[in-house]
Amino acid sequence: xxxxxxxxxxxxxxxxxxxxxxxxxxxxxxxxxxxxxxxxxxxxxxxxxxxxxxxxxxxxxxxxxxxxxxxxxxxxxxxxxxxxxxxxxxxxxxxxxxxxxxxxxxxxxxxxxxxxxxxxxxxxxxxxxxxxxxxxxxxxxxxxxxxxxxxxxxxxxxxxxxxxxxxxxxxxxxxxxxxxxxxxxxxxxxxxxxxxxxxxxxxxxxxxxxxxxxxxxxxxxxxxxxxxxxxxxxxxxxxxxxxxxxxxxxxxxxxxxxxxxxxxxxxxxxxxxxxxxxxxxxxxxxxxxxxxxxxxxxxxxxxxxxxxxxxxxxxxxxxxxxxxxxxxxxxxxxxxxxxxxxxxxxxxxxxxxxxxxxxxxxx
Amino acid sequence: xxxxxxxxxxxxxxxxxxxxxxxxxxxxxxxxxxxxxxxxxxxxxxxxxxxxxxxxxxxxxxxxxxxxxxxxxxxxxxxxxxxxxxxxxxxxxxxxxxxxxxxxxxxxxxxxxxxxxxxxxxxxxxxxxxxxxxxxxxxxxxxxxxxxxxxxxxxxxxxxxxxxxxxxxxxxxxxxxxxxxxxxxxxxxxxxxxxxxxxxxxxxxxxxxxxxxxxxxxxxxxxxxxxxxxxxxxxxxxxxxxxxxxxxxxxxxxxxxxxxxxxxxxxxxxxxxxxxxxxxxxxxxxxxxxxxxxxxxxxxxxxxxxxxxxxxxxxxxxxxxxxxxxxxxxxxxxxxxxxxxxxxxxxxxxxxxxxxxxxxxxxxxxxxxxxxxxxxxxxxxxxxxxxxxxxxxxxxxxxxxxxxxxxxxxxxxxxxxxxxxxxxxxxxxxxxxxxxxxxxxxxxxxxxxxxxxxxxxxxxxxxxxxxxxxxxxxxxxxxxxxxxxxxxxxxxxxxxxxxxxxxxxxxxxxxxxxxxxxxxxxxxxxxxxxxxxxxxxxxxxxxxxxxxxxxxxxxxxxxxxxxxxxx
Numbered sequence: 041x042x043x044x045x046x047x048x049x050x051x052x053x054x055x056x057x058x059x060x061x062x063x064x065x066x067x068x069x070x071x072x073x074x075x076x077x078x079x080x081x082x083x084x085x086x087x088x089x090x091x092x093x094x095x096x097x098x099x100x101x102x103x104x105x106x107x108x109x110x111x112x113x114x115x116x117x118x119x120x121x122x123x124x125x126x127x128x129x130x131x132x133x134x135x136x137x138x139x140x141x142x143x144x145x146x147x148x149x150x151x152x153x154x155x156x157x158x159x160x161x162x163x164x165x166x167x168x169x170x171x172x173x174x175x176x177x178x179x180x181x182x183x184x185x186x187x188x189x190x191x192x193x194x195x196x197x198x199x200x201x202x203x204x205x206x207x208x209x210x211x212x213x214x215x216x217x218x219x220x221x222x223x224x225x226x227x228x229x230x231x232x233x234x235x236x237x238x239x240x241x242x243x244x245x246x247x248x249x250x251x252x253x254x255x256x257x258x259x260x261x262x263x264x265x266x267x268x269x270x271x272x273x274x275x276x277x278x279x280x281x282x283x284x285x286x287x288x289x290x291x292x293x294x295x296x297x298x299x300x301x302x303x304x305x306x307x308x309x310x311x312x313x314x315x316x317x318x319x320x321x322x323x324x325x326x327x328x329x330x331x332x333x334x335x336x337x338x339x340x341x342x343x344x345x346x347x348x349x350x351x352x353x354x355x356x357x358x359x360x361x362x363x364x365x366x367x368x369x370x371x372x373x374x375x376x377x378x379x380x381x382x383x384x385x386x387x388x389x390x391x392x393x394x395x396x397x398x399x400x401x402x403x
Numbered sequence: 404x405x406x407x408x409x410x411x412x413x414x415x416x417x418x419x420x421x422x423x424x425x426x427x428x429x430x431x432x433x434x435x436x437x438x439x440x441x442x443x444x445x446x447x448x449x450x451x452x453x454x455x456x457x458x459x460x461x462x463x464x465x466x467x468x469x470x471x472x473x474x475x476x477x478x479x480x481x482x483x484x485x486x487x488x489x490x491x492x493x494x495x496x497x498x499x500x501x502x503x504x505x506x507x508x509x510x511x512x513x514x515x516x517x518x519x520x521x522x523x524x525x526x527x528x529x530x531x532x533x534x535x536x537x538x539x540x541x542x543x544x545x546x547x548x549x550x551x552x553x554x555x556x557x558x559x560x561x562x563x564x565x566x567x568x569x570x571x572x573x574x575x576x577x578x579x580x581x582x583x584x585x586x587x588x589x590x591x592x593x594x595x596x597x598x599x600x601x602x603x604x605x606x607x608x609x610x611x612x613x614x615x616x617x618x619x620x621x622x623x624x625x626x627x628x629x630x631x632x633x634x635x636x637x638x639x640x641x642x643x644x645x646x647x648x649x650x651x652x653x654x655x656x657x658x659x660x661x662x663x664x665x666x667x668x669x670x671x672x673x674x675x676x677x678x679x680x681x682x683x684x685x686x687x688x689x690x691x692x693x694x695x696x697x698x699x700x701x702x703x704x705x706x707x708x709x710x711x712x713x714x715x716x717x718x719x720x721x722x723x724x725x726x727x728x729x730x731x732x733x734x735x736x737x738x739x740x741x742x743x744x745x746x747x748x749x750x751x752x753x754x755x756x757x758x759x760x761x762x763x764x765x766x767x768x769x770x771x772x773x774x775x776x777x778x779x780x781x782x783x784x785x786x787x788x789x790x791x792x793x794x795x796x797x798x799x800x801x802x803x804x805x806x807x808x809x810x811x812x813x814x815x816x817x818x819x820x821x822x823x824x825x826x827x828x829x830x831x832x833x834x835x836x837x838x839x840x841x842x843x844x845x846x847x848x849x850x851x852x853x854x855x856x857x858x859x860x861x862x863x864x865x866x867x868x869x870x871x872x873x874x875x876x877x878x879x880x881x882x883x884x885x886x887x888x889x890x891x892x893x894x895x896x897x898x899x900x901x902x903x904x905x906x907x908x909x910x911x912x913x914x915x916x917x918x919x920x921x922x923x924x925x926x927x928x929x930x931x932x933x934x935x936x937x938x939x940x941x942x943x944x945x946x947x948x949x950x951x952x953x954x955x956x957x958x959x960x961x962x963x964x965x966x967x968x969x970x
Contacts, residue, residue, distance in 0.1 A: 090873055125871040127579030129866035195874060299599045317609035 042103025042198055043068040044089065047100035051084050051257075058084040060255035062098070071225050071232040073242035076252035078277070082235045084250070086201050088124055089233060091116040102199060117146070122192035123201040126208065128184050130176035136187050137163070137172045143195035162194040165224075166248055182213045191223070195229060197297045200232040204242060218244040239279050243267075251275050272400040276318040283319045285395075288312065288381065299365025302341050305393040321358075321373040323394035327387045339390040341387050344369070350380045361386065408484040424797070428788060432806040434831075435846040439821030440670075440813070446824050447663035459666035468665065471643040478562060478644060485566035486622035489718055490573030491615060496711055497574075498581035501701040501709060508715050515722040516571040517604070517950050519907035520564075521631025521924065526726030528562045529733060529936060531555040535740040537729060556640040565632050567722040569625045573618035576678040580614040581607075586700045596606040600706065613683045620680040624673055628814035631909030631924075634930065646816045646910060653914055659824060660956050663780040667818040674812040727947075733940035746783045752937035755950025756945075760938060765919070766926040768946075770906050772878050773837060773922065786847075786894050789856035790886075794865065804853070811850035815910030818843060821912060835917045848901040855900055892960045899957040903950050 044066040051059040059081040066072045074082040087093045089100055091113055100108040107114045122143065130139050137159055144155045163169050166186040176184055185205065205221075219349045222245050225232060236242050242249045243263035250260040253273070259266060259275045270276035273284055287297035289309040292366060295302050295317055302317065309315060327342075328333050336342055345361040348369070357374045364385075372388065380386065448454050455908040496502045497509065528538050533551040542552035554560060561736065582609065592602045633644040645665065652662040686723040704711055733739035736747045756763050769892050785807065793796060810818070824844050826833035833839035863886060909924040916925045924948055930939045 090869070092869055092872070115877070116869070116878050117874070117875045121873055123870065125866040125870060127864050127866050128863060129870035131867060131870075131885055131889075142871070143874030191870075191874070201873075356557075 041068040041229065041231060043070065045099075045101040045402060046089070046232065047099045047101070049088060049100065050096045051081075051088055051093055057255050059088065059095075062252075062256055064250055064257055064260070066233060068231055069229045069243060070247045071222075071234060071321065073234045073236055073246040073249045074102060074242055074252055075236055075239060075249050075278075076240040077237060080122065080252040081255035082237075082252050083203055084255075086123075086203055086233060086235045089199070090201055091119050109166070111335055119199070120197055121199040121201060122195055122197035124188045124192050124205045128176075128188040128205075130184055130187055130191075132176055135173050135175055136168060136179070139187055140191045140194050143191065147195065158194055162190045165193075166190045166251065166279075172325055177283060179277075181209055182217070185209060185217065189224065193224065193230075196228075197230060200230045202232065202234045204236055206236075206238075208278075214241070221245055225293070241281075251278060269396065270398060272398055273316060273318075276396075276398060281321055281371065283299060283321060283324075285317045285319065285368055287315060287317065289315050293392075294396070297366055297368060299367055300343065300363055302390065302395050303392040305391075306393040306397050307399060318349060318396045319370070319390060319394055320382050321371045323390065324372045324387040326374050326378060327389050329361050331389065332387060335389040338389075338391070341395070342353045343370075343388040343390070345386060347380045347382055347386060349382065349383045352376065361388065363388075389402060406533065419620055421488045424787070426637065426752055428784075428791065430571040431784060432803065434502070435842060435849065436806060438823045439818065439846075442825040443663050443666060443670075443821035445861070446660050447667050450660070458660045458861065459667075462661060462664045464889060467643070468648060471648040472668075473648075474637070474642050474645040475627060479623045481562045482565045482569055482626035483619045483623040485562060486570040487619055487834070489566065490529070490570040490618060490622075491569075491577055493715055493718065494574045494577035496580060496704075496715065498578045499702050500711070501703050501708065501710050502704065502715070506720070510720040511723055512571050512574055513954065514951075515568060515719065516575075516904060517907075518568060518674045518726075519909070519924065519943075519946065519955060520568040520629060521635060521723065521909050521927070522730070522907075522946070523568050524564050524632040524635040525931065525936075525939055526729050527555050527560070528551070530725055531560065537740075540740070552658075558637075558640070558642070558837055561633060561636045561640075564636060564720075565626050565629060566622075566631075567718070569622045570718075572621045572625060573615075576614050576618040576621065577611060580611050584610055590700075603834075614889070617680040617683045620676050620683075624676055624680075624926070627669065627673060627676075628752060628816070628910065630816050630913060631928070634913075634928070644901065646814065649820060650913060653723065653820075653823075653844055654922070659820070661822065662820045666820050669814055670812065670817050673814060677812050688799060693919045721798045730940040730943050733936050736878040739936045739940070752941045756938045756941040759840050760935075762921055763923075763938065763942060765942060766921045766923045767942075769837060769840075769920060771921040773840055773844060773903045774905040777841055777905045778898045780841075781848055781901045782844050782856075782894055785849065785852040785856040785897060786859075786884055786890065788853060789860045793857065793860040794868075804857075808850045809845045813846070815843075815847060815908065816914060818846060819914035822846075822911070833916070835920065837920050839915050840901040840912060840922065843915055844905045844908060846963050847908065847911060851904060852897050852901050855895065855897040859890050860892070860899070863889050896961050899953045899960075903953055906949060 041171075046063075049062040049064075050057060051058055062081070062085060064085075064087075071143055074085055076082050084286040086315070088108060091108060094113045095108055097110055097236070098108075099106055105114075106112075107119055127289055131142070134142070140162060141155060141159050147155075150158070160169075163172055167292055168183065168186055168190065171179060171183060171187075176187065180186065185208075188205065194401060202221075206217050209217060214335055218241055221234075225245075234242070234245060236370060243269065246263065248262055249266055250257045251266065252258070253274055259271050261269075263279075266275055266279045270279060270282075274276060276282045276284065285295070285297055285302070286298070287295040287300075287302070289311050290296040290301075291311060292305055292309065295304055295309070295315055304317065325335070325340075332342065343363050345363040348360045348362050350357055350359040354376065356376055357378055357380070359372050359374060359380060361370050361372055362368075363370060370388065409801075446797060447458055448456065450457055493508070493512075497505050502508070528536070531553045533537060533554040533556065536551065536553075539553065541547065553566065554764040559921070588610070589602050589606050592606045595598075597605060628646070630646040630650065632652070633647050637644055638647060649662050649665050649669075652658045652665065729739075732743055733750065734752050736743060737749045737751070738747060755939075770851050788803050788807050792800045805889045812949065813821075822839055823834060825831070826839050826842070833842065867889065868881050868885055872878070876884065907924060908922070909928065912925050912930060914923050918924065921929070923942055927939050927942050930942070931934075
């Protein structure tokens with residue numbers, strides 16, 4: 041089971057670089073998501089890996105085979121990969137079984153009986169035994185999706201590529217299929233590249249996530265890494281909701297903006313340098329006056345502010361609070377039991393460990 | 404090492420393999436379009452090796468040619484207006500109201516669309532000729548009058564006959580546009596307080612206005628390029644249009660340079676009009692906005708339901724019932740102008756047409772041969788072109804697409820003049836063979852075929868092919884096993900389109916034929932000179948029968964209405 045190594049990959053359309061100097065490594069058996077907004081180059085990257093596109097610079101290696109470089113591109117059919125497309129790309133003129141068996145035609149080492157056995161087996165795994173002889177047009181969206189999955193898995197590819205495979209499903213089915221794909225990945229253990237623009241999907245499915253922006257990978261890590269330790273504004277805002285506070289490191293472990301002084305857990309701050317903090321809305325606690333003592337004893341930052349807006353969402357109250365003595369407005373997700381009036385003054389507690397300084401504060 | 408061997412062939416796949424295809428396709432298009440048009444332009448400005456504008460001066464100074472030019476303008480303008488007058492209300496009725504028998508109307512519209520206009524013109528000679536015309540005789544019998552009711556051999560007669568076969572273009576354009584405008588756009592205006600008339604005036608009509616204008620242009624273009632109807636109706640009335648004049652310039656001794664000089668303005672006019680129409684439609688983006696999902700409510704006609712249907716049927720009577728009826732009568736009677744009695748009944752016309760008259764048999768064989776050849780080669784070529792342009796396989800693919808659509812601006816007569824000049828000299832001496840007709844038909848049918856093929860390939864998602872590639876199939880194998888089966892019905896439909904276009908072609912054939920290379924339309928034209936109306940009717944009905952058989956085949960293949968309208 042080989043992994044995938046991408047080095048300095050660049051693809052241009054005219055003057056516009058869709059992918060620019062992308063470096064990425066996928067370990068054997070790992071599922072890595074390429075996550076980013078539209079136009080970040082994630083689909084282009086996937087199509088470069090598939091061999092549908094030729095790079096202007098850089099290389100794509102699978103194991104010890106160099107599959108793509110500006111000089112040579114191994115055609116898709118010789119890459120021992122499989123791909124699940126956004127449109128599913130099921131052939132309407134072939135039955136479900138015909139679609140699934142197609143890739144096996146090119147596996148000369150398999151006997152006819154072996155092929156039939158494999159098709160039966162995969163149909164069972166994706167629970168489509170009864171639809172074997174139906175045509176794709178006669179299936180529901182979810183079933184079509186499963187046929188696409190089966191068609192890709194049955195050939196036992198070295199690398200599996202998925203291009204936003206869930207984007208055409210309705211919300212409920214989409215959530216269900218996330219777990220399904222993760223389950224299949226754990227069962228088959230195929231090295232997988234998964235393209236999506238949905239951060240929740242990426243977090244559920246992936247071993248690691250590469251966040252792409254402007255054709256480059258801006259940060260790569262596990263879902264937890266990205267959420268807890270974003271390196272840039274872009275990642276902090278793209279993965280989950282957050283408050284960004286621009287300030288200056290006034291002394292070791294302290295960031296100040298106007299009248300707001302926040303202690304941060306991280307030690308490596310250059311005193312005098314500007315720094316941006318990311319504070320997740322649910323990490324900010326609204327405290328009653330009698331609790332203030334306890335909270336300060338814990339070493340939390342204590343702030344006071346005015347409620348500008350509070351929306352009851354059922355499982356939480358989403359509020360926006362203007363912090364006293366500064367222009368900072370924080371978004372806070374509070375438990376639903378608390379009720380506020382607009383204009384009410386409240387106290388906020390933020391643990392130093394919840395104030396994450398961004399390493400690349402500028403981007 | 405093994406990997407290097409795998410990599411190597413892929414380098415050949417890139418440019419090298421597609422280069423010959425590119426060169427061949429480009430060459431084919433050049434031979435079909437650039438060569439004839441180039442010669443046409445050259446001959447129009449050259450005199451014994453030196454450049455001159457003398458031919459143009461002659462053309463524009465000659466009062467007869469001026470008259471022909473003017474007649475064409477009148478004809479085209481009035482046909483455009485008349486087509487709007489008939490096409491727009493019928494389109495609105497069939498797209499928006501609870502008119503009964505809509506399917507029937509659409510079916511008849513399709514029939515009128517595929518009826519060769521020159522056949523309609525013949526039928527109308529029998530219906531409304533001043534002396535023996537059926538309607539005029541009926542009128543005289545009923546009223547005892549001496550004078551005929553109508554004389555089809557006149558400018559107004561010509562306009563009428565051309566219009567009843569041209570208005571379907573307007574109908575299709577408007578009906579399809581109305582289909583795209585969801586009722587909620589109109590309802591949004593109603594809820595804001597606009598009355599029914601105000602809604603029509605401020606919402607519906609402005610939205611279809613570009614389609615109406617471009618339908619007008621389309622009708623004008625048809626009338627400009629038409630040869631058959633003017634030749635049948637205008638010549639006996641003693642006047643020419645541009646197309647008949649160009650044809651007349653080819654009579655012995657052929658004045659090729661004059662014909663060429665006369666062709667260029669017509670070519671420019673059609674090109675300009677089409678450009679204008681494209682501009683209009685290009686800006687029309689808003690007419691299709693929010694189209695597909697929207698509901699359409701039918702507007703109740705109330706009392707006017709049946710009168711409206713009657714009006715529609717009256718129009719269809721002019722373009723279908725009466726002409727087809729008189730053709731059938733002529734085919735089955737000894738003397739077409741006499742009442743249909745047992746004594747007058749005969750099948751001899753069929754016998755004569757198919758077995759005795761030598762040039763009909765040859766013409767039928769030629770026509771079918773050319774139809775099949777052009778359709779096969781044409782469908783193959785446009786499929787290749789459409790595939791290349793859709794998948795952007797080679798650089799410069801846009802040019803191929805443009806060239807394939809370009810002949811749409813070339814009127815048949817003009818194309819024929821160009822081909823005549825280009826292929827009566829070495830290296831390609833095609834004149835006098837079926838080859839030159841083949842080239843003419845291929846060029847003429849290219850735009851229709853290409854649009855059809857383009858739609859076919861646009862409907863096949865590239866991911867369907869990529870899915871095959873990534874699972875291990877090579878490019879050719881994917882073409883064979885995935886693309887071809889999916890495109891097949893579309894390609895056969897393209898074949899049908901081209902075939903129908905070829906068997907009814909007259910305006911280019913009339914200039915390019917020689918005694919051995921006559922086709923059905925030309926023979927029909929010849930038979931008129933001999934007064935063989937029975938044989939004309941038989942041949943005409945045969946042509947219609949073949950056409951309708953093909954249309955039915957095509958509709959079942961496409962699974963939709965021939966006119967592109969949703970059911």
